[in-house]
Amino acid sequence: MLLDSYNRHLNYLRISLTDRCNLRCVYCMPEQGVPKLFHEDILTYEELLRLTRLSVRLGIEKIRLTGGEPLIRKNIVDLIKDLREIPAIRDISLTTNGVLLAEKARSLWEAGIKRINISLDTLNPQNYARITRFDYFDRVWEGIQEAERIGFSPIKINVVALQGINDAEILAFGRLSYEKPYHIRFIEFMPVGADNGWNTDRFLSSEETQKQLETLGPLFPVNGQGLDGPAKRMAYAGARGEIGLISPISEHFCPSCNRLRLTAEGRLMVCLFSDNETDLRTPMRQGASDAELEAVIQTAIAQKPKKHPVRLNALQRKCQRQMSTIGG
Numbered sequence: 001m002l003l004d005s006y007n008r009h010l011n012y013l014r015i016s017l018t019d020r021c022n023l024r025c026v027y028c029m030p031e032q033g034v035p036k037l038f039h040e041d042i043l044t045y046e047e048l049l050r051l052t053r054l055s056v057r058l059g060i061e062k063i064r065l066t067g068g069e070p071l072i073r074k075n076i077v078d079l080i081k082d083l084r085e086i087p088a089i090r091d092i093s094l095t096t097n098g099v100l101l102a103e104k105a106r107s108l109w110e111a112g113i114k115r116i117n118i119s120l121d122t123l124n125p126q127n128y129a130r131i132t133r134f135d136y137f138d139r140v141w142e143g144i145q146e147a148e149r150i151g152f153s154p155i156k157i158n159v160v161a162l163q164g165i166n167d168a169e170i171l172a173f174g175r176l177s178y179e180k181p182y183h184i185r186f187i188e189f190m191p192v193g194a195d196n197g198w199n200t201d202r203f204l205s206s207e208e209t210q211k212q213l214e215t216l217g218p219l220f221p222v223n224g225q226g227l228d229g230p231a232k233r234m235a236y237a238g239a240r241g242e243i244g245l246i247s248p249i250s251e252h253f254c255p256s257c258n259r260l261r262l263t264a265e266g267r268l269m270v271c272l273f274s275d276n277e278t279d280l281r282t283p284m285r286q287g288a289s290d291a292e293l294e295a296v297i298q299t300a301i302a303q304k305p306k307k308h309p310v311r312l313n314a315l316q317r318k319c320q321r322q323m324s325t326i327g328g
C-alpha cells in the first residue's frame with residue numbers, strides 16, 4: 001500500500017499522454033496554444049509503461065489517461081492493450097474532449113476501456129464554439145452517442161461550471177440525466193495555469209449548482225463504490241443517469257486525495273495546485289535502476305502537501321502550469 005506522510009492511501013495515477021490539444025477552451029488554453037514540447041521530450045510508450053509498472057508495484061491500482069487530448073496521441077490503443085497486461089491495475093479509464101471519439105470508440109472498447117469521461121461544457125453548438133473556439137459540437141455529440149451504442153458504462157460528462165458562460169445550461173444538463181444514462185459531473189472552475197481567466201465572478205460553487213438543479217426536482221444521494229473519486233453523487237427519482245458535484249475549491253477533498261499525476265514529459269506532480277514537480281524522465285534516461293526510480297517516486301510522495309493552498313476569496317497563488325499540460 002502506498003501511503004504518504006499524512007497516511008493517505010495513494011492508488012490513482014493520472015497519466016498525461018500529450019501536451020497537445022485539438023481544442024482551445026477559453027478557461028484552459030490560450031487561443032494560440034502553449035509552447036509545445038519537442039517530440040523527444042515526451043515519454044515514449046516504453047518509458048510510460050516502465051513508470052506505470054513501477055507505480056503499480058508501489059501500490060497504484062487505477063490509471064486514467066488524459067492530456068492535452070489523449071486521442072490525438074498515435075497508437076493509444078496499443079498503449080492501452082499493454083497497460084491491460086499489468087495485472088494489478090484494477091481500472092483504466094480515459095478523459096477526452098470527444099472530438100475524435102466517434103471514430104476511435106470501437107477500438108478503445110476492444111482494447112479494454114469500458115468506461116469513459118467526456119468533457120462537454122455546453123449542449124448548445126454556438127456556446128460550444130465560443131468556449132472551445134472550434135465548431136465541433138456535432139462531432140462530440142456523435143462520439144457520445146457512439147460510446148453509448150457500443151456499451152461504455154458509465155459515460156461521464158464533465159462540465160466545468162462557469163458563471164456567465166454555461167450557468168444558464170445547468171438545468172439542460174439536469175434534464176439530460178433524466179433522458180440518458182449519463183453521469184453529468186459539474187466541476188468547480190479551478191485557478192490552474194498562469195492565465196486561465198479565473199476570477200471569483202466566473203466561479204460557480206457546487207452549492208449554487210445544486211440549488212439550481214433542485215429546481216427540477218429533489219436529488220437523492222447515490223452510494224459510491226471503492227474506486228470512486230471525490231464526486232458527490234446524486235440522482236433525480238426515475239432518472240436514467242446521475243448528477244455528480246466535484247468541489248475542489250469550496251470543499252477541499254485533500255484529506256482523501258489518492259492521486260498522483262504524471263505529465264507528458266515525465267514529471268510527477270503530487271498536487272494539482274503545486275508547482276513542485278519531480279523529473280522522472282532524466283534519471284530514467286540516464287540509466288537509473290528500477291529501485292532508484294522507485295526511491296525518486298517515494299521522495300516525491302513524501303512531499304505531497306496536506307492541503308492545497310487555494311481558498312475562495314483568499315487566493316494565495318495558482319499553479320503556473322496550464323491545465324492542458326497536466327491533464328486535469
Ligand code: SAM
Binds near residue numbers: 021027117190196
Ligand atoms: N482533453 C481532455 C478533455 O478535454 O477531457 C483531457 C484533458 S482536460 C485538461 C481534462 C479536464 O480538465 C477537462 O474536463 C477540462 O474541462 C478540465 N479543466 C481544464 N481546466 C480546468 C479548470 N481551470 N478548472 C476545472 N477544470 C478544468
